[in-house]
Amino acid sequence: MTVPSALIHASRDLERFLLDARDELGLGTTHQAYAAVRAVLVTFRVRLTPALEPDRLAPRREA
16 A cells, blocks of 8 residues: 655654754754654643633643
């Protein structure tokens, strides 16, 4: 089965992004870079999400 070209390009783009993040952050692995980037994105999501009324607030899965 062949892999769609969009998926191949997305994988390459993600790998390049993680390599850049690793180098800029002075980390040793792309796994560490992924964890750091994910932490930043989760923090942004939490801080930028508008507050909901307590009875409508859905529980968030912890990272």
